Amino acid sequence: MKRTHLFGIAFGILFLFIIQSAGTLVESIYILDLMNSSLDEKALGVLFFFAPLLLLPFYKKNPRLLIWIFFGILLVARGLTPYLNTSNRLLAAGVATAVSFGLFFLLINAKPKTGRWAPAGLALAVAFSALLRTTGSGIEYSLTPAGGWVGWGLGLLLGGCLVLSDLKSEPAAPQKGGKRTAPIWGIYLILTLVYFSFSAPAVIARWTEGNYTLIVSAVSLLSLVWAWLSIRRPKLLDRISPRLLVVWNLLFTAALTLTLLAHRVAFPPTPDSPAVVVGASTWLQQVPLVVMLLLFPVLFLDLQIFLQQLKEAAPLPRQLAAGILWGSLTLVVLIFVNIFSNVWGYIKPVSPLFRNTYWLSFFLLAAGISLLIARSHRGSHTSVQEPKSAYPWVWPVLLGAIFLATLVFALPPATIQADPAGRTSLRAMTFNTQQSNDDFAEKSIEAQVALVRRVSPDILALQESDSARISLNNNDYVRYFAEKLGYYSYYGPTPGTGTFGTAILSKYPLLNTRAVFIYSDKDETGVAEAEIEVNGLRFSIYNVHPDSSDEAMLIFAQTLVERSKDKPYVVALGDYNLRDYEEAYQVVDRVYTNAWVSVYPSEISPDGVDMSGDNRIDHIFLSPNLTAVDPTYILPPESATDHPVHWTDIVWSTP
Numbered sequence: 001m002k003r004t005h006l007f008g009i010a011f012g013i014l015f016l017f018i019i020q021s022a023g024t025l026v027e028s029i030y031i032l033d034l035m036n037s038s039l040d041e042k043a044l045g046v047l048f049f050f051a052p053l054l055l056l057p058f059y060k061k062n063p064r065l066l067i068w069i070f071f072g073i074l075l076v077a078r079g080l081t082p083y084l085n086t087s088n089r090l091l092a093a094g095v096a097t098a099v100s101f102g103l104f105f106l107l108i109n110a111k112p113k114t115g116r117w118a119p120a121g122l123a124l125a126v127a128f129s130a131l132l133r134t135t136g137s138g139i140e141y142s143l144t145p146a147g148g149w150v151g152w153g154l155g156l157l158l159g160g161c162l163v164l165s166d167l168k169s170e171p172a173a174p175q176k177g178g179k180r181t182a183p184i185w186g187i188y189l190i191l192t193l194v195y196f197s198f199s200a201p202a203v204i205a206r207w208t209e210g211n212y213t214l215i216v217s218a219v220s221l222l223s224l225v226w227a228w229l230s231i232r233r234p235k236l237l238d239r240i241s242p243r244l245l246v247v248w249n250l251l252f253t254a255a256l257t258l259t260l261l262a263h264r265v266a267f268p269p270t271p272d273s274p275a276v277v278v279g280a281s282t283w284l285q286q287v288p289l290v291v292m293l294l295l296f297p298v299l300f301l302d303l304q305i306f307l308q309q310l311k312e313a314a315p316l317p318r319q320l321a322a323g324i325l326w327g328s329l330t331l332v333v334l335i336f337v338n339i340f341s342n343v344w345g346y347i348k349p350v351s352p353l354f355r356n357t358y359w360l361s362f363f364l365l366a367a368g369i370s371l372l373i374a375r376s377h378r379g380s381h382t383s384v385q386e387p388k389s390a391y392p393w394v395w396p397v398l399l400g401a402i403f404l405a406t407l408v409f410a411l412p413p414a415t416i417q418a419d420p421a422g423r424t425s426l427r428a429m430t431f432n433t434q435q436s437n438d439d440f441a442e443k444s445i446e447a448q449v450a451l452v453r454r455v456s457p458d459i460l461a462l463q464e465s466d467s468a469r470i471s472l473n474n475n476d477y478v479r480y481f482a483e484k485l486g487y488y489s490y491y492g493p494t495p496g497t498g499t500f501g502t503a504i505l506s507k508y509p510l511l512n513t514r515a516v517f518i519y520s521d522k523d524e525t526g527v528a529e530a531e532i533e534v535n536g537l538r539f540s541i542y543n544v545h546p547d548s549s550d551e552a553m554l555i556f557a558q559t560l561v562e563r564s565k566d567k568p569y570v571v572a573l574g575d576y577n578l579r580d581y582e583e584a585y586q587v588v589d590r591v592y593t594n595a596w597v598s599v600y601p602s603e604i605s606p607d608g609v610d611m612s613g614d615n616r617i618d619h620i621f622l623s624p625n626l627t628a629v630d631p632t633y634i635l636p637p638e639s640a641t642d643h644p645v646h647w648t649d650i651v652w653s654t655p
Contacts, residue, residue: 005395007107008231010161011121013154014104016128017078019195020143020151021096022049023473024081026335028090030471031441046335048094049328052101056324059317063106070103071162075155082148086441105320108307119304120230122194123297126223127402129199130216134409137483138202138476139445179376180315183306184323185330186372190299190306192331193365196338198223198296200474206495208263208289209281212479216410217403218293224399226297230304231395237301245301246374252295253366258288260359265497267356268519271551275559276517278493302369309376330368334361339471342498345522358496416486418458418507420534425629429457429647430573430618432545434464435501436477439642445477447640449484455647458507459532460487461543463575466501478503492528492543493517499526502543502574508532510541518559522548525556529563537652540567544574553578557587565591570623571650575643577617592621595628595648609633611644618646627651 025048032042058066077096081089108118132150135141142150197203201219205212229236240248262285268276313319338361340347340354354360431452438444452460460481467477478501482489487505490513497515500523504510510530518525528543542564546556557578564570572592578585580603596611596619597603603612611633622628631648639645 005117005231006161006165007117008120008124008227010158010165011107011118012124012128012227013121013158013161014100014107015118015122015125015191015194016154017074017096017158018100018104018191019125019129019199020140021078021081021093021100022195022331023140023470024089024093024143025049025097026470027473028086028093030339031086031435031437032090042090045090045094046332048097049332050325051094051098052105052324052328053321055098055102056317056321059106059109063109067103067106067162070099070106071159073099074103075152075159079148079152079155082143082145082151086443101324105324108310117230118307119300120227122190122303123223123227123230123300126194126198127220127227127399127406130201130220130223131402131406131409133200133202133474133476134216134406136480137413138479140200140473140475143473179309180313180319181323181326182372182376183309183313184320185326186306186369186376187303187310188323188327188331189365189369189372190303192334193362193369194299196334196362196365196470198299200468200476202476202479203468203474203495204259204289204293206468206476206491207260208286209491209494210286210289213407213410213412215289215293217407219296220403220406222293222297223300224403226300228395228399230300237304240301245298245305246370248295248298249302249366249370249373252292252298253363253370255288255292255295256366257359257363259292260362260496262288263494263496264356264359265493265517267517267524271519271555273519275519275563277514278517279514299369302373305373305376334364335470337361337364339469342466342469342471342495342500344498356498358498413483414486415488416507420508423535425649425651426458426534426539426571427456427647427649428459428461428571428573428620429455429645430461430463430543430575430620431645432463432575432618432641432643433477434641434643435467435472436475437642438640439636444640445480449481451634451640451645452481452485457647458534459539459541459571459573460485460505461528461541461573462501462503462505463543463545464500465492465503466495466499468495478505481505490528490530493524493526497524497526499524500545502526502528502545504528504530504541504543506530506532506541508534516559516563518546518556519552520546520548520556521552525552527560537569539569539571540564542570542572542574544572544576547577550583553582553584554587557584561588561591564623567623569626569652571620571626572622573620573646575617576619578619579614579617588621592623593626593628595620595622595631595650596633596646598622598628599631605633609635616644618643620646620648622650625652 029042029045074096077092081092084092132141141147201216205215340351341358344351344355433448436445465478467475478489478491482505488510489505490510492502493499493515513530516527525546530541532539546553604610629649629651633644633646635644636642
């Protein structure tokens with residue numbers, strides 16, 4: 001491996017840190033504001049994205065020294081991030097975001113040859129991220145306390161690459177003019193789109209209900225192949241004509257948009273509209289997904305073009321300001337556009353405009369890149385075929401190892417082998433996880449998994465499990481629960497539907513899974529439905545999480561009863577957001593039995609757990625032929641969330 005090749009690894013780690021830090025910053029802001037369901041001063045944390053502007057005056061003084069100062073700050077801030085509480089994690093991630101962007105602009109200008117390694121680095125970053133997320137069972141492993149050592153290790157490796165690389169400053173090139181703002185803006189758009197989606201392939205799998213292993217493997221393999229081409233066959237990429245590049249970008253934009261629109265739900269628009277039932281995806285819905293995956297490496301080539309343009313313009317540090325400003329502003333605006341599509345009922349009067357627009361931020365990013373590419377010129381070629389390396393096997397071995405490791409961790413895990421024969425009871429549990437945060441806005445996924453493992457329910461209903469979003473750093477907590485517990489799982493309504501997540505996990509295979517959308521005027525009401533078979537009996541499972549006006553809640557209750565009343569064995573559980581005295585609650589209660597009340601009519605248990613009045617909105621309802629035994633609530637903070645956790649044993653007589 002040549003010393004110049006180290007730039008590829010350096011840029012790979014740097015881009016990975018940019019994606020990780022930006023994601024952690026947004027996640028921390030969201031979690032802290034989640035507690036009061038509104039925007040407050042914590043949202044000002046997005047100003048960290050503009051911080052690189054403040055660093056520009058220092059660029060001319062001693063660029064090489066500044067590189068090492070930025071590196072030192074980045075190493076410490078990124079290294080400490082996994083071990084901090086949410087408030088401090090926001091600050092550390094913000095600082096890491098600012099200096100990582102600053103370090104990027106310093107490196108691409110430190111020596112002209114470095115720019116050719118950035119596209120290979122971005123491809124490596126996508127592959128690194130896919131590996132870390134599969135290793136962490138859907139969670140970015142290096143951002144957890146257990147995996148924090150990986151961040152330190154990668155940071156030290158970045159430092160080693162910089163030490164061994166030639167970072168000597170060269171005299172500034174004559175100012176040739178040319179475009180400066182557009183290529184920087186384009187770089188920001190590319191990094192934003194990668195952060196939103198391709199750095200976390202599990203998100204794409206959740207969009208489409210596609211095969212997780214195949215999607216993750218495809219993203220990893222195509223990224224690694226592109227990295228190898230950039231390093232070993234750079235002249236091949238130069239043969240792509242400008243016209244072909246524009247067509248490639250337009251096709252990618254269309255495929256990405258259609259991938260999301262193919263799974264978009266036409267929600268019931270009026271109170272008298274019937275419920276919308278969404279079952280398994282058809283092969284036709286998956287066609288845009290396949291095309292998108294095959295075309296997405298165009299982003300790496302686009303980055304190369306923008307960097308070529310930036311090199312030709314030879315901007316002074318102050319001439320980077322406009323591009324950084326527009327890029328940062330676009331990033332921040334599209335973050336809000338994306339998140340508002342989920343929380344459209346809370347941040348009025350702006351957020352309601354973005355109802356059912358999850359696709360919009362992705363379309364704007366891809367279309368913006370396409371427009372900038374169409375208006376650009378190729379610039380001078382930076383791809384120079386280097387002499388053959390004395391160790392040509394190094395890169396294939398390294399890249400192959402990354403892919404194989406990703407594939408191994410992406411394979412379906414083993415599930416619990418529960419024997420339904422002879423069973424006369426089941427344990428059902430409802431758990432509002434608050435996106436796997438506790439009542440103090442701190443991450444609590446490990447405590448939540450430990451609690452579920454201790455209770456060992458046969459049926460587990462998760463609410464607020466909509467985790468595969470940028471607001472939760474694209475972590476897939478449902479996958480984490482399923483893999484760590486060995487359960488079968490159904491994610492329920494996909495992230496693109498704008499619900500807060502209703503997932504069903506089970507020790508038994510889940511049959512006839514579907515999502516049902518009911519009229520709502522605040523949150524999208526998406527009920528997850530599934531069936532399990534135990535001892536020859538078919539149980540119908542309904543996981544609910546409505547939160548709307550009184551009228552909409554009544555419609556929800558009526559729809560739930562209507563859809564389930566003819567089923568032989570019904571378990572309807574979840575966060576109902578309903579109290580005993582509300583009309584919608586009584587609609588359900590007239591048909592089904594509340595597990596807690598059936599055992600404790602006073603709504604207070606013998607050991608003093610008071611779930612009367614407004615204390616109880618998480619319910620387990622059973623059909624009349626099922627009997628609740630020993631229902632239990634665990635209250636916060638022991639529940640590791642902001643809700644009580646509720647479960648009960650269920651028995652039945654042999655038919």
